[in-house]
Amino acid sequence: MDTEAELTRRGHSSPGTGEGRPRSAFRGSARGLAGRGLRALPTWRGAVVLGVLCTAFLLLLSNFVVQPFLIPSRSMEPTLRVGDRVLVNKLAYRFGDQPRRGEVVVFDGTGSFVREPAAVDPVAGLVRGAASALGIGEPSETDFVKRVIGVGGDAVVCCDAEGRIEVNGAPVDEPYLYPGDTPSKVPFRIVVPLGTLWVMGDHRSQSRDSRDHLGEPGGGMVPVEKVIGRADWIGWPVSRWGATVPRGGGTAGGGHG
Known part of the structure:
Protein backbone atom coordinates (compact mmCIF):
# COMPACT_ATOMS: atom_id res chain seq x y z
CA MET A 1 0.00 0.00 0.00
CA ASP A 2 2.71 2.33 0.92
CA THR A 3 4.52 1.47 -2.27
CA GLU A 4 1.45 2.04 -4.38
CA ALA A 5 0.73 5.29 -2.60
CA GLU A 6 4.27 6.44 -3.17
CA LEU A 7 4.08 5.48 -6.84
CA THR A 8 0.76 7.23 -7.09
CA ARG A 9 2.21 10.40 -5.57
CA ARG A 10 5.19 10.20 -7.88
CA GLY A 11 2.95 9.58 -10.85
CA HIS A 12 0.96 12.71 -10.09
CA SER A 13 3.86 14.87 -9.06
CA SER A 14 6.50 13.91 -11.60
CA PRO A 15 4.56 14.75 -14.78
CA GLY A 16 3.29 17.90 -13.16
CA THR A 17 6.74 18.93 -12.20
CA GLY A 18 8.30 17.85 -15.47
CA GLU A 19 5.73 19.65 -17.60
CA GLY A 20 5.54 22.67 -15.36
CA ARG A 21 9.21 23.55 -15.53
CA PRO A 22 9.43 23.99 -19.31
CA ARG A 23 6.25 26.02 -19.35
CA SER A 24 7.47 28.22 -16.54
CA ALA A 25 10.89 28.70 -18.16
CA PHE A 26 9.36 29.49 -21.57
CA ARG A 27 7.01 32.02 -20.17
CA GLY A 28 9.75 33.70 -18.19
CA SER A 29 12.04 33.75 -21.21
CA ALA A 30 9.31 35.22 -23.43
CA ARG A 31 8.58 37.91 -20.90
CA GLY A 32 12.30 38.68 -20.63
CA LEU A 33 12.74 38.93 -24.40
CA ALA A 34 9.65 41.09 -24.74
CA GLY A 35 10.86 43.36 -21.96
CA ARG A 36 14.29 43.71 -23.48
CA GLY A 37 12.79 44.31 -26.93
CA LEU A 38 10.49 47.02 -25.65
CA ARG A 39 13.33 48.66 -23.79
CA ALA A 40 15.47 48.56 -26.94
CA LEU A 41 12.85 50.36 -29.01
CA PRO A 42 13.32 54.17 -28.94
CA THR A 43 10.56 56.14 -27.30
CA TRP A 44 8.97 59.12 -29.02
CA ARG A 45 11.06 61.33 -26.78
CA GLY A 46 14.22 59.62 -27.95
CA ALA A 47 13.15 60.02 -31.55
CA VAL A 48 12.52 63.73 -31.01
CA VAL A 49 15.91 64.20 -29.33
CA LEU A 50 17.63 62.31 -32.16
CA GLY A 51 15.83 64.45 -34.75
CA VAL A 52 16.84 67.66 -32.97
CA LEU A 53 20.48 66.54 -32.73
CA CYS A 54 20.59 65.57 -36.42
CA THR A 55 19.04 68.90 -37.45
CA ALA A 56 21.48 70.82 -35.25
CA PHE A 57 24.41 68.94 -36.78
CA LEU A 58 23.19 69.67 -40.32
CA LEU A 59 22.70 73.34 -39.49
CA LEU A 60 26.22 73.59 -38.06
CA LEU A 61 27.60 71.84 -41.15
CA SER A 62 25.61 74.17 -43.38
CA ASN A 63 26.68 77.31 -41.54
CA PHE A 64 30.39 76.58 -41.44
CA VAL A 65 31.38 73.94 -44.02
Whole structure:
Protein backbone atom coordinates (compact mmCIF):
# COMPACT_ATOMS: atom_id res chain seq x y z
CA MET A 1 0.00 0.00 0.00
CA ASP A 2 2.71 2.33 0.92
CA THR A 3 4.52 1.47 -2.27
CA GLU A 4 1.45 2.04 -4.38
CA ALA A 5 0.73 5.29 -2.60
CA GLU A 6 4.27 6.44 -3.17
CA LEU A 7 4.08 5.48 -6.84
CA THR A 8 0.76 7.23 -7.09
CA ARG A 9 2.21 10.40 -5.57
CA ARG A 10 5.19 10.20 -7.88
CA GLY A 11 2.95 9.58 -10.85
CA HIS A 12 0.96 12.71 -10.09
CA SER A 13 3.86 14.87 -9.06
CA SER A 14 6.50 13.91 -11.60
CA PRO A 15 4.56 14.75 -14.78
CA GLY A 16 3.29 17.90 -13.16
CA THR A 17 6.74 18.93 -12.20
CA GLY A 18 8.30 17.85 -15.47
CA GLU A 19 5.73 19.65 -17.60
CA GLY A 20 5.54 22.67 -15.36
CA ARG A 21 9.21 23.55 -15.53
CA PRO A 22 9.43 23.99 -19.31
CA ARG A 23 6.25 26.02 -19.35
CA SER A 24 7.47 28.22 -16.54
CA ALA A 25 10.89 28.70 -18.16
CA PHE A 26 9.36 29.49 -21.57
CA ARG A 27 7.01 32.02 -20.17
CA GLY A 28 9.75 33.70 -18.19
CA SER A 29 12.04 33.75 -21.21
CA ALA A 30 9.31 35.22 -23.43
CA ARG A 31 8.58 37.91 -20.90
CA GLY A 32 12.30 38.68 -20.63
CA LEU A 33 12.74 38.93 -24.40
CA ALA A 34 9.65 41.09 -24.74
CA GLY A 35 10.86 43.36 -21.96
CA ARG A 36 14.29 43.71 -23.48
CA GLY A 37 12.79 44.31 -26.93
CA LEU A 38 10.49 47.02 -25.65
CA ARG A 39 13.33 48.66 -23.79
CA ALA A 40 15.47 48.56 -26.94
CA LEU A 41 12.85 50.36 -29.01
CA PRO A 42 13.32 54.17 -28.94
CA THR A 43 10.56 56.14 -27.30
CA TRP A 44 8.97 59.12 -29.02
CA ARG A 45 11.06 61.33 -26.78
CA GLY A 46 14.22 59.62 -27.95
CA ALA A 47 13.15 60.02 -31.55
CA VAL A 48 12.52 63.73 -31.01
CA VAL A 49 15.91 64.20 -29.33
CA LEU A 50 17.63 62.31 -32.16
CA GLY A 51 15.83 64.45 -34.75
CA VAL A 52 16.84 67.66 -32.97
CA LEU A 53 20.48 66.54 -32.73
CA CYS A 54 20.59 65.57 -36.42
CA THR A 55 19.04 68.90 -37.45
CA ALA A 56 21.48 70.82 -35.25
CA PHE A 57 24.41 68.94 -36.78
CA LEU A 58 23.19 69.67 -40.32
CA LEU A 59 22.70 73.34 -39.49
CA LEU A 60 26.22 73.59 -38.06
CA LEU A 61 27.60 71.84 -41.15
CA SER A 62 25.61 74.17 -43.38
CA ASN A 63 26.68 77.31 -41.54
CA PHE A 64 30.39 76.58 -41.44
CA VAL A 65 31.38 73.94 -44.02
CA VAL A 66 29.02 73.09 -46.89
CA GLN A 67 25.60 74.57 -47.60
CA PRO A 68 23.11 73.25 -50.15
CA PHE A 69 21.71 76.03 -52.32
CA LEU A 70 18.60 75.68 -54.50
CA ILE A 71 18.87 77.26 -57.96
CA PRO A 72 15.66 79.25 -58.51
CA SER A 73 16.22 80.82 -61.95
CA ARG A 74 17.72 80.31 -65.42
CA SER A 75 20.44 82.92 -65.00
CA MET A 76 23.26 80.35 -64.76
CA GLU A 77 22.19 77.96 -67.54
CA PRO A 78 23.57 75.73 -68.90
CA THR A 79 25.98 75.34 -65.97
CA LEU A 80 23.19 75.31 -63.39
CA ARG A 81 19.55 74.54 -64.08
CA VAL A 82 16.37 75.48 -62.25
CA GLY A 83 15.89 73.00 -59.39
CA ASP A 84 19.55 72.05 -59.11
CA ARG A 85 20.95 71.97 -55.62
CA VAL A 86 24.56 73.03 -55.53
CA LEU A 87 26.83 72.41 -52.57
CA VAL A 88 28.51 75.66 -51.60
CA ASN A 89 32.00 75.29 -50.17
CA LYS A 90 32.16 77.75 -47.28
CA LEU A 91 35.76 76.92 -46.48
CA ALA A 92 37.00 77.96 -49.93
CA TYR A 93 37.74 81.54 -48.85
CA ARG A 94 37.87 81.04 -45.09
CA PHE A 95 41.66 80.91 -44.74
CA GLY A 96 42.82 83.91 -46.73
CA ASP A 97 42.17 82.71 -50.28
CA GLN A 98 40.16 85.03 -52.53
CA PRO A 99 37.59 84.42 -55.29
CA ARG A 100 39.21 83.97 -58.70
CA ARG A 101 38.02 84.77 -62.17
CA GLY A 102 35.85 82.03 -63.62
CA GLU A 103 34.68 80.68 -60.26
CA VAL A 104 30.97 80.42 -59.48
CA VAL A 105 30.13 82.01 -56.16
CA VAL A 106 27.09 82.46 -53.96
CA PHE A 107 26.87 85.84 -52.25
CA ASP A 108 24.62 88.06 -50.20
CA GLY A 109 23.52 90.85 -52.54
CA THR A 110 22.31 93.15 -49.78
CA GLY A 111 23.63 96.63 -50.47
CA SER A 112 24.87 95.76 -53.97
CA PHE A 113 22.13 93.92 -55.88
CA VAL A 114 19.22 94.65 -53.52
CA ARG A 115 18.41 97.27 -50.95
CA GLU A 116 18.40 96.53 -47.25
CA PRO A 117 15.39 94.23 -46.71
CA ALA A 118 12.49 95.37 -44.56
CA ALA A 119 12.20 93.92 -41.08
CA VAL A 120 10.53 90.50 -41.04
CA ASP A 121 8.93 88.42 -38.33
CA PRO A 122 11.90 86.87 -36.47
CA VAL A 123 10.25 83.45 -36.08
CA ALA A 124 9.29 83.26 -39.75
CA GLY A 125 12.76 84.46 -40.70
CA LEU A 126 14.36 81.77 -38.52
CA VAL A 127 12.24 79.00 -40.02
CA ARG A 128 12.87 80.17 -43.57
CA GLY A 129 16.57 80.55 -42.90
CA ALA A 130 16.79 77.03 -41.49
CA ALA A 131 14.91 75.56 -44.46
CA SER A 132 17.15 77.43 -46.86
CA ALA A 133 20.29 76.32 -45.02
CA LEU A 134 19.20 72.69 -45.27
CA GLY A 135 18.47 73.04 -48.98
CA ILE A 136 14.76 72.20 -48.63
CA GLY A 137 13.42 75.71 -49.08
CA GLU A 138 13.77 78.64 -51.43
CA PRO A 139 16.99 80.60 -50.92
CA SER A 140 16.86 84.02 -49.37
CA GLU A 141 15.77 86.77 -51.75
CA THR A 142 19.10 88.47 -51.08
CA ASP A 143 21.26 85.47 -52.08
CA PHE A 144 22.58 85.19 -55.63
CA VAL A 145 24.76 82.79 -57.62
CA LYS A 146 26.97 84.24 -60.40
CA ARG A 147 30.32 83.76 -62.08
CA VAL A 148 33.29 85.97 -61.22
CA ILE A 149 34.44 87.90 -64.30
CA GLY A 150 36.64 90.55 -62.69
CA VAL A 151 38.39 90.88 -59.33
CA GLY A 152 39.84 93.89 -57.51
CA GLY A 153 42.08 95.97 -59.79
CA ASP A 154 40.84 94.45 -63.07
CA ALA A 155 39.83 96.62 -66.02
CA VAL A 156 36.79 94.93 -67.58
CA VAL A 157 35.55 96.08 -70.98
CA CYS A 158 32.71 95.01 -73.23
CA CYS A 159 33.27 94.43 -75.90
CA ASP A 160 36.23 94.10 -78.26
CA ALA A 161 35.98 94.10 -82.09
CA GLU A 162 34.98 90.42 -82.03
CA GLY A 163 32.30 90.89 -79.39
CA ARG A 164 34.31 89.38 -76.52
CA ILE A 165 34.72 90.71 -73.00
CA GLU A 166 38.24 91.87 -72.23
CA VAL A 167 39.92 91.82 -68.84
CA ASN A 168 43.12 93.83 -68.57
CA GLY A 169 43.31 94.00 -72.36
CA ALA A 170 43.03 90.22 -72.89
CA PRO A 171 39.90 88.60 -74.36
CA VAL A 172 38.02 86.18 -72.10
CA ASP A 173 37.29 82.68 -73.38
CA GLU A 174 33.79 81.82 -72.13
CA PRO A 175 32.85 78.22 -73.08
CA TYR A 176 30.18 78.20 -70.37
CA LEU A 177 27.92 80.78 -72.09
CA TYR A 178 24.39 79.73 -72.94
CA PRO A 179 24.22 78.67 -76.62
CA GLY A 180 23.20 81.63 -78.77
CA ASP A 181 23.99 84.25 -76.11
CA THR A 182 26.50 87.01 -76.73
CA PRO A 183 28.93 87.95 -73.94
CA SER A 184 26.87 91.09 -73.36
CA LYS A 185 24.51 93.35 -75.26
CA VAL A 186 25.19 96.08 -72.72
CA PRO A 187 28.50 97.89 -73.33
CA PHE A 188 30.54 98.79 -70.27
CA ARG A 189 34.02 99.83 -69.26
CA ILE A 190 34.86 99.61 -65.58
CA VAL A 191 37.73 99.16 -63.17
CA VAL A 192 36.88 96.82 -60.31
CA PRO A 193 37.68 98.44 -56.93
CA LEU A 194 39.91 96.47 -54.59
CA GLY A 195 37.97 94.17 -52.28
CA THR A 196 35.08 93.76 -54.74
CA LEU A 197 34.00 91.53 -57.64
CA TRP A 198 32.35 92.02 -61.03
CA VAL A 199 29.98 89.08 -61.55
CA MET A 200 27.76 87.90 -64.41
CA GLY A 201 25.43 85.00 -65.14
CA ASP A 202 26.21 82.36 -67.78
CA HIS A 203 22.80 82.88 -69.43
CA ARG A 204 23.51 86.51 -70.20
CA SER A 205 20.13 87.27 -71.78
CA GLN A 206 18.32 85.96 -68.65
CA SER A 207 20.66 87.23 -65.95
CA ARG A 208 20.37 90.34 -63.82
CA ASP A 209 23.93 90.86 -62.67
CA SER A 210 26.60 93.55 -62.22
CA ARG A 211 25.62 95.14 -65.56
CA ASP A 212 22.15 95.97 -64.27
CA HIS A 213 23.47 97.97 -61.32
CA LEU A 214 26.05 100.15 -63.03
CA GLY A 215 24.22 103.38 -62.22
CA GLU A 216 23.43 102.48 -58.63
CA PRO A 217 25.48 103.00 -55.47
CA GLY A 218 28.30 100.49 -55.58
CA GLY A 219 28.17 100.28 -59.38
CA GLY A 220 27.20 96.60 -59.40
CA MET A 221 30.31 95.53 -57.51
CA VAL A 222 29.98 92.76 -54.92
CA PRO A 223 32.13 93.13 -51.78
CA VAL A 224 34.29 90.05 -51.25
CA GLU A 225 33.17 89.99 -47.62
CA LYS A 226 29.63 89.30 -48.86
CA VAL A 227 30.64 86.08 -50.61
CA ILE A 228 29.07 83.09 -48.85
CA GLY A 229 31.14 80.44 -50.62
CA ARG A 230 32.14 78.79 -53.87
CA ALA A 231 29.69 76.53 -55.72
CA ASP A 232 31.84 73.47 -56.27
CA TRP A 233 29.43 70.55 -56.72
CA ILE A 234 25.95 69.73 -57.96
CA GLY A 235 24.33 67.50 -55.36
CA TRP A 236 20.88 67.10 -56.90
CA PRO A 237 19.24 65.73 -59.03
CA VAL A 238 20.70 62.25 -59.04
CA SER A 239 21.32 62.35 -62.80
CA ARG A 240 23.78 65.23 -62.24
CA TRP A 241 25.61 63.83 -59.21
CA GLY A 242 29.33 64.26 -59.41
CA ALA A 243 29.08 67.00 -62.02
CA THR A 244 31.37 69.74 -60.79
CA VAL A 245 30.66 73.34 -61.66
CA PRO A 246 33.13 74.24 -64.43
CA ARG A 247 35.31 77.21 -63.56
CA GLY A 248 36.57 78.11 -67.05
CA GLY A 249 36.99 81.66 -68.23
CA GLY A 250 40.73 82.10 -67.83
CA THR A 251 41.99 85.65 -68.26
CA ALA A 252 45.29 87.46 -68.26
CA GLY A 253 46.50 90.37 -66.19
CA GLY A 254 46.55 91.34 -62.53
CA GLY A 255 44.35 90.21 -59.70
CA HIS A 256 43.52 86.60 -58.91
CA GLY A 257 43.63 84.67 -62.20
